[in-house]
Amino acid sequence: MKIEKYLSLFVRHNHLEKPTSIEQLILFFKRLQAGAKAKDPLSLIIAEYLAINIASEAKRKRKVSARDFEDFLALAFDGKVMDTGRLFTAAP
Numbered sequence: 001m002k003i004e005k006y007l008s009l010f011v012r013h014n015h016l017e018k019p020t021s022i023e024q025l026i027l028f029f030k031r032l033q034a035g036a037k038a039k040d041p042l043s044l045i046i047a048e049y050l051a052i053n054i055a056s057e058a059k060r061k062r063k064v065s066a067r068d069f070e071d072f073l074a075l076a077f078d079g080k081v082m083d084t085g086r087l088f089t090a091a092p
Contacts, residue, residue, distance in 0.1 A: 003049050007076040010035075010042045018077045028076065 010016075014031045017024070035043025053059060054068060074080060 003046070004075050006042055006045045006049075008078070010046055011076060013042065016077075018079065025073070 010032070011028075014028075014035075016028055016031070019025045019028065032043050032046060036047040050072070054072065
C-alpha cells in the first residue's frame with residue numbers, strides 16, 4: 001500500500017479536515033505523535049515514512065527540500081502543490 005492510502009486513513013480516523021491554518025497543521029502532527037507513542041499502526045507507518053524520506057541523515061545530505069515536505073502535506077490532505085509560477089499574494 002502506498003503512503004497516500006495510510007495518510008488518507010489517518011486523516012479520516014482522526015476526523016481531520018483540509019487545514020486552513022497553521023494550528024490545524026500542528027493538530028495533525030500532534031495527533032501523529034500521540035498515535036506513534038501509543039503504537040498506533042497507521043501513525044507508526046507515517047512516522048517511519050517521515051523519518052526515512054524527510055528526516056534521515058542520508059536524505060538530509062541529499063538536500064531534502066521544502067518541496068518534499070509540501071508534497072507530503074499535499075498527499076495527507078488531498079491537496080495540490082502550487083509551483084512558484086502560479087503563486088500570488090492576496091490583496092488585503
